[in-house]
Amino acid sequence: MADRIPAEPLLRLEGVHTHIGQYHILQGVEFDVPEGGITMLLGRNGAGKTTALRTIMGLWQPSRGSVTFEGRAIGGLTTPEIALSGIAYVPETMAVFSDLTVEENMILAARSGPLDRKRLDWIFSFFPAMQKFWHSPAGVLSGGQKQMLAISRAIIEPRRLILIDEPTKGLAPAIIEGMIGAFEALKRETTILLVEQNFRFAASLGDTVAVMDDGRIVHRGTMTALSADEALQTRLLGLSLDAHQ
Amino acid sequence: MIGKLLSYDPPKSRVLGVVLAIIVLGLALAPFLFPGAAAINTAAKICIFIVLVASYDILIGYTGIVSFAQTMFFGIGGYGVGLSLYFLGPTWPVLALGIVIALILGVALAFVIGLVSLRVKAIFFAMITLAVASAFLILATQLSELTGGEDGRTFRVPELLRPGTKLLEAPLFGLEITGRIAAYYLVFLAALALFLVALRLVNSCFGRVLQAIRENESRAEALGYRVVYYRTLASCLSAALAVCAGVLSAIWLRYTGPETTLSFAIMLDVLLMVVIGGMGTLYGAVIGASLFILAQNYLQKLMGVASAATEGFPLLPRLLHPDRWLLLLGVLFVLSVYFFPTGIVGRLTQRARK
Numbered sequence: 098m099a100d101r102i103p104a105e106p107l108l109r110l111e112g113v114h115t116h117i118g119q120y121h122i123l124q125g126v127e128f129d130v131p132e133g134g135i136t137m138l139l140g141r142n143g144a145g146k147t148t149a150l151r152t153i154m155g156l157w158q159p160s161r162g163s164v165t166f167e168g169r170a171i172g173g174l175t176t177p178e179i180a181l182s183g184i185a186y187v188p189e190t191m192a193v194f195s196d197l198t199v200e201e202n203m204i205l206a207a208r209s210g211p212l213d214r215k216r217l218d219w220i221f222s223f224f225p226a227m228q229k230f231w232h233s234p235a236g237v238l239s240g241g242q243k244q245m246l247a248i249s250r251a252i253i254e255p256r257r258l259i260l261i262d263e264p265t266k267g268l269a270p271a272i273i274e275g276m277i278g279a280f281e282a283l284k285r286e287t288t289i290l291l292v293e294q295n296f297r298f299a300a301s302l303g304d305t306v307a308v309m310d311d312g313r314i315v316h317r318g319t320m321t322a323l324s325a326d327e328a329l330q331t332r333l334l335g336l337s338l339d340a341h342q
Numbered sequence: 343m344i345g346k347l348l349s350y351d352p353p354k355s356r357v358l359g360v361v362l363a364i365i366v367l368g369l370a371l372a373p374f375l376f377p378g379a380a381a382i383n384t385a386a387k388i389c390i391f392i393v394l395v396a397s398y399d400i401l402i403g404y405t406g407i408v409s410f411a412q413t414m415f416f417g418i419g420g421y422g423v424g425l426s427l428y429f430l431g432p433t434w435p436v437l438a439l440g441i442v443i444a445l446i447l448g449v450a451l452a453f454v455i456g457l458v459s460l461r462v463k464a465i466f467f468a469m470i471t472l473a474v475a476s477a478f479l480i481l482a483t484q485l486s487e488l489t490g491g492e493d494g495r496t497f498r499v500p501e502l503l504r505p506g507t508k509l510l511e512a513p514l515f516g517l518e519i520t521g522r523i524a525a526y527y528l529v530f531l532a533a534l535a536l537f538l539v540a541l542r543l544v545n546s547c548f549g550r551v552l553q554a555i556r557e558n559e560s561r562a563e564a565l566g567y568r569v570v571y572y573r574t575l576a577s578c579l580s581a582a583l584a585v586c587a588g589v590l591s592a593i594w595l596r597y598t599g600p601e602t603t604l605s606f607a608i609m610l611d612v613l614l615m616v617v618i619g620g621m622g623t624l625y626g627a628v629i630g631a632s633l634f635i636l637a638q639n640y641l642q643k644l645m646g647v648a649s650a651a652t653e654g655f656p657l658l659p660r661l662l663h664p665d666r667w668l669l670l671l672g673v674l675f676v677l678s679v680y681f682f683p684t685g686i687v688g689r690l691t692q693r694a695r696k
Contacts, residue, residue, distance in 0.1 A: 154564060156560055175563075175568070176560070176563035176564055177563050177566045177567060177568045180563070180564055180565060180566035181566040185564075186564040188560075188561070188564070192561050194553065194554045194557050194558070195557065196553055196557060196622070197550060197553060197554065197557075201550050204547065204550065205547075205550055205551065205554055205562075205565060206565055208565070250565075
């Protein structure tokens with residue numbers, strides 16, 4: 098069922114179980130994120146994708162299993178320690194600090210010093226709205242602009258791995274098209290683990306894919322192979338690529 | 343120059359800027375503009391409470407921490423200086439020693455409370471601070487050999503600050519320059535400096551992290567910020583400012599006691615001042631403290647005038663009787679919260695943005 102994925106993984110989850118209160122959400126999740134490119138984490142609603150990202154980030158502690166990043170176990174580390182080890186996280190809720198300006202949001206994310214002007218221009222080339230609203234409170238931005246800010250914040254400094262949770266959720270198709278361009282450029286310099294419901298978006302960007310169902314990984318392989326196999330899509334995700342075109 | 347002094351965070355509304363300028367000028371010239379013991383006393387109290395309210399706003403407004411121990415730190419400042427001057431004599435080195443002892447004790451206590459309890463949920467932290475502050479109040483009342491118990495301690499201040507000390511032979515603009523005036527300007531300038539320090543603090547990167555934590559802890563953690571560390575540091579800095587306010591209060595009153603520094607009535611007043619002025623904006627501390635203390639001191643007199651003026655009308659003179667000033671203050675508070683849910687400064691800033 099799984100294709101062969103080359104290269105030493107940047108991130109590895111082995112037998113990860115996560116409980117939230119009385120609920121057993123992740124039930125032995127196993128998958129690798131290879132270095133470079135975009136790994137898509139797909140699955141139906143409630144499959145455990147967001148919990149998987151939050152567990153990697155230390156926002157939920159795994160009750161069993163191991164999370165290894167660059168060969169180092171990060172399962173027991175705190176969220177700030179994980180963040181400082183080089184993992185950025187963009188939650189699905191357009192997670193900006195609304196009382197702070199766009200500039201202040203970016204300054205907060207730049208942990209190693211002042212903002213790098215060259216990198217900022219690079220970000221503005223994908224998301225011009227960030228430059229336009231630089232001194233405005235993030236709370237006044239539209240949904241799409243907030244999402245752009247959340248992503249900009251994650252890439253304001255080079256990171257080893259970026260976890261992004263449903264970046265297209267609730268966004269207009271034109272904004273999504275613009276975001277595809279940004280991710281194309283971004284994946285040339287860093288590794289991305291992206292949770293997504295929009296299969297067309299996932300198919301156009303993903304290099305490798307892991308599909309979750311009921312708290313487990315039910316498929317691993319390349320995105321090309323999954324995109325080409327409609328029967329597999331229907332079986333795993335209950336949809337076909339055509340349905341989303 | 344002014345921009346730098348205000349940490350490039352000037353008032354965002356012209357009306358607010360004008361009101362703040364009037365308050366600062368009024369306080370700066372208070373001894374000359376409003377002669378008389380009551381007026382200068384009110385002005386000094388406003389200065390002291392601006393610092394205390396600003397210190398509390400750093401906690402509740404900027405960091406989202408609800409604490410009931412702010413008056414405890416205010417009391418530590420008052421008792422630190424008061425007891426030092428009482429037992430060791432009224433000299434400047436003793437005053438400095440008292441300030442240092444109070445700051446060390448206050449910050450150490452804030453650090454311990456912060457480390458132990460900032461990991462728990464907000465409501466439990468609030469309860470812990472309430473318990474610690476109650477314990478401190480009881481301790482201050484019961485250790486009467488040291489603290490003077492419920493009567494507190496009256497002490498002498500260095501000679502320069504004593505009311506009997508004449509600093510200038512001839513009156514200046516009709517005002518006799520005594521140690522009392524020197525004490526007022528010490529309080530005013532120290533309060534101004536402390537307020538500007540607080541403004542610098544909330545406009546620094548540290549202040550932005552506090553605001554980020556207030557808005558969403560997990561997001562701040564996901565950016566690599568250790569929430570407990572920042573919260574504990576905010577508690578310590580806020581405590582240090584409250585201690586300084588207590589020091590100024592003790593120097594001004596030449597007295598320290600549980601009623602003037604540690605009582606929960608003061609804590610409630612501080613909370614009201616923060617809410618009226620506007621949480622999460624230090625300028626709110628200036629507006630809130632000024633309005634509240636002016637109302638506290640002059641509402642009764644105003645009501646007396648209004649009651650006399652409405653004589654002959656049914657019910658009104660009785661409603662406006664000076665004895666009912668607390669009732670009117672309560673109504674004014676409810677109205678201000680209703681019409682200015684984000685505080686006066688918040689409302690003015692929102693209006694200016696539109």
